[in-house]
Amino acid sequence: MSETMSKIKIRKAVFPAAGLGTRFLPATKAIPKEMLPVVDKPIIQYGVEEAVAAGCEQIIIVTGRGKTVIEDHFDISFELEHQLESRGKHDLLALARQISNLGSIAYIRQKEAMGLGHAVLMARDLVGDEPFAVILPDDVIDATRPCLQQMIEVFDDVQSSILATQVVEGPAISAYGVLDCQPTAKNPRVMEVKNLVEKPKPASAPSKNAIIGRYILTPRIFDVLEKTPLGAGNELQLTDAIRNLLQYEKVYGYRFEGKRYDAGDKLGFLQATVQFALERGDLGPEFRNWLKQLPL
Numbered sequence: 001m002s003e004t005m006s007k008i009k010i011r012k013a014v015f016p017a018a019g020l021g022t023r024f025l026p027a028t029k030a031i032p033k034e035m036l037p038v039v040d041k042p043i044i045q046y047g048v049e050e051a052v053a054a055g056c057e058q059i060i061i062v063t064g065r066g067k068t069v070i071e072d073h074f075d076i077s078f079e080l081e082h083q084l085e086s087r088g089k090h091d092l093l094a095l096a097r098q099i100s101n102l103g104s105i106a107y108i109r110q111k112e113a114m115g116l117g118h119a120v121l122m123a124r125d126l127v128g129d130e131p132f133a134v135i136l137p138d139d140v141i142d143a144t145r146p147c148l149q150q151m152i153e154v155f156d157d158v159q160s161s162i163l164a165t166q167v168v169e170g171p172a173i174s175a176y177g178v179l180d181c182q183p184t185a186k187n188p189r190v191m192e193v194k195n196l197v198e199k200p201k202p203a204s205a206p207s208k209n210a211i212i213g214r215y216i217l218t219p220r221i222f223d224v225l226e227k228t229p230l231g232a233g234n235e236l237q238l239t240d241a242i243r244n245l246l247q248y249e250k251v252y253g254y255r256f257e258g259k260r261y262d263a264g265d266k267l268g269f270l271q272a273t274v275q276f277a278l279e280r281g282d283l284g285p286e287f288r289n290w291l292k293q294l295p296l
């Protein structure tokens, strides 16, 4: 990018949160999976905090039926705050207020579950004509520098769409969008995407570089999504639209620094819970001692 060109800021982050959470039944029969707590925080809050830490000013959550509790979570709870204040519980009050102060949050409903691409398309009017982030709340990332922050630094340089990736070994690759890509000379973590395919059979996966739930997308993706036919699972796949975007623009993969947990999956959720609990100053030491004495 030329030095004279002004850098575009990533101000908005879209959170698709309309899925039914069938991988986590029975817990998700009446509770949105995004509200399942890892330690003491709903999984969607990890993503919202990551977006805010990366400088996003507007959070757009794409919800559906049965998800209103997400809105309540990020709203002011007058009764709770009043009670905590009158009982002098200032630490808890600060915690409750911090959540409702996380920035401006807009909600839009995805009336039918027609896929990730369709969920992103729902946010078109709220995003407008500027590059934006997409965060899949299931993917909780433990990183010294927030993953989205790392990606924004790459975006400042390349000014193109960027997909976070991680290496996935073995047949598990077929649960992901997978990149056919080449490392750039400037930074081996940044790869130029040549092609991408949603949930390939292990034998036909173009590489071990799986897309994980962090994207920076240019607004052209909306026009492309409109024209992309339904794909895997008879859904409008974001991966298919990004492949079509390649006809017009470069797209990059970025191997982020940090560890990603699929908290929408029972095993991933347990792993995230243990890891985040161990890192907590107030719980970690005691929890570690308890784990150590388990007869494993």
Ligand code: G1P
Pocket: 116, 136, 139, 175, 176, 177, 178, 198, 199, 210, 211, 212, 213, 238, 239
């Ligand atoms: C979605 C995307 C897929 C991506 C994955 C990351 O799949 O479609 O490309 O690799 O998220 O978590 P889902 O997990 O919704 O099936």
